[in-house]
Amino acid sequence: MSQDFRLPDLGEGLPDAELVSWLVAEGDEVALNQNIAEVETAKAVIELPSPFAGTVQKLHHAAGDVVEVGEVLITFGGAGAEDVAPRPAAQEAAEDEKATPNLVGYGAAPRKSARPQRRARAARADDARSADTAVLEAAPHDAIVEQPLEQPLERPRSTPPVRKFAKDLGIDLALIEATGVKGLITRADVEAYAARVGLGAAPDAAPAAASVRPGPDERVTRRPIRGVRKVTAEAMVRSAFTAPHVTTFHTVDITETMRLVASLKADRSLEGHRIGVMAVAAKAVCLALGHNVSLNAKWDAEAGEIVEHHYVNLGIAAATDRGLIVPVIPDADAMTLVELADALRDLAQVARSGKTPPAAMTGGTFSITNFGVFGVEAGTPILNPGEAGILGLGSVQRRPWEHDGEIALRDVMTLSLSFDHRLVDGAEGSRFLVDVARVLEQPGRAMLLR
Structure with a gap:
């Protein structure tokens, strides 16, 4: 069967x-x-x-x-x-x-099962395998472990490509310590063991990405368009040719926000919570969307309606090894600054691991992208399909700036807002950007908003 x-x-x-x-x-x-x-x-x-x-x-x-x-x-x-x-x-x-x-x-x-005897035999076999595996795990991983003749050791867990890679290097997987999920031996585990015992890479080892192939003249590499890269490209083209994009910029003095972040970082009661500029900006966006509902709306062409959201599902653009993804923080407007910071931290950790579930990347109403982490001052972000706006955060730079009638060194950041001109007029987009800027310039103002 x-x-x-x-x-x-x-x-x-x-x-x-x-x-x-x-x-x-x-x-x-x-x-x-x-x-x-x-x-x-x-x-x-x-x-x-x-x-x-x-x-x-x-x-x-x-x-x-x-x-x-x-x-x-x-x-x-x-x-x-x-x-x-x-x-x-x-x-x-x-x-x-x-x-x-x-x-x-x-x-x-x-x-x-109607066969209790079979279950008992299987249980005894499992016990024997477990005992043998325990002996193996207790032994030094560089040691040669003799297997009892009565019962062979359980095969180490790994994937076929990793098995082949180890075989090409002449390495017994039973000698390798697994670091993968649930005891899985990864390629990195094999490479680490090979480096420790002085073995080089297998001369005919296949490249990690079998789908990547050299071009005819071996001066180019061709990669199939699939996965995140394919869907991101399709979404961006659809967005660019469906929603008329407008981008407006505003450079903001965020010295007070930087002081707030530094004071919160020094607060021992907040130890473990990474409250940074991104979290403050996310809070400012949520507050500003409450007063500028057109930026938190959707153009429903099929129904012939404009759908205004009375909640904020905040998308956070994340650059990963697999490409750009936009996981969502649901009901971000109902969160405190600390809760937003924690949500951003968890979101980033899951995104980097490549384990963001599909459900976590749907339902966004507005997005933030942070190209400042790459040292970029400003940009023209493309709307996430179905959303009316996206805010880009530039790098924080120390510049001579007018302050209280004098020139002083201040921390400044350029905000880049792209919006769908079908939903948002230039005046509305400017008001939203100024509202975000006011909170970043004077974060204490957030106490006056709701």
């Missing part, structure tokens, strides 16, 4: 996903809900849990392949086929109708 697991609809309406890596190999025993693969959609890297328990019979795709939703990803069967958990009835019906299975609904509880 065998069971096929098809790539499910991941809840984004996307037709395919790229297989980033396998977390299991053919012949592995897999438990129900164990993560078996990482796939990259246009929005995030997602770990797929197994809806079955059993033996991996066949992996139908390799890392780097683009798999269509509904296509068979992995087949379970072989020696453990009879112990495979039943598929939910909804999934069987969906497959009968050649419909796309959905990730929600996979992972139902396995049926109770």
Whole structure:
């Protein structure tokens, strides 16, 4: 008996996903809900849990392949086929109708086995493997560990590309300490071990990104347009050719904001909360949107309506290794400065890890992008589709500035506001920008606003 697991609809309406890596190999025993693969959609890297328990019979795709939703990803069967958990009835019906299975609904509880003796034998085998693994983990990782003849050691968990990489270097994976999720041995683990024992890179080791290929004259590199880069490009083109963009600039003296940030950083009661200029700017934006509702609206062409939001779902543009993404802080207008700072910190950490869930990148009503972190003074940010405005924060610079009738060195920042001219007139955009600037110039003014 065998069971096929098809790539499910991941809840984004996307037709395919790229297989980033396998977390299991053919012949592995897999438990129900164990993560078996990482796939990259246009929005995030997602770990797929197994809806079955059993033996991996066949992996139908390799890392780097683009798999269509509904296509068979992995087949379970072989020696453990009879112990495979039943598929939910909804999934069987969906497959009968050649419909796309959905990730929600996979992972139902396995049926109770009518063979207690088999369960007992499996438990004893698991205990033996666990004991052997414990011995291995207790031993120095550079040591050669003799395996008992009665029971082979459990195979170290890694992906097929990593197994091949280690094999090319002549390295036994059993000697490597895993740092990946749930004890997974990564390529970096193999490289670190190789460096420690003085081994060089494998002469014929494949490049990390199999989808990257040199051009005909080997002076160019061609990369397929997919994932985040593809969707970002499509969204930006759609935005640029749908919404008439206008960008306006305003340079602001934020010396008082910098003093506030420094004082909050020195406050021991706020230790652990990273309250920076970005958090203060986010708070200023939320306050200003309350008085400039046209910047917190959407143009609904299909309904022939302008939709004004009475809440702020604040999008934060984040540059990651996978490309630009815009995760959202829901109801940011209801948060305190400390809560906003914490939300920004958590958002950035998840974005850098590439694990931002698709649901966290939808529903934004206004966005902020911070190109100041790259030392850039100003720019013309492109609207996130469906939003009326986006504010760009430039770098903080120390400049001679007029203050109280004299010239003094002050901390200044240039704000760049792009807005949809269908929704926002120039006067409204200017008022919003000035309202944000006033809070950054005198953060105490926020006490007077609601």
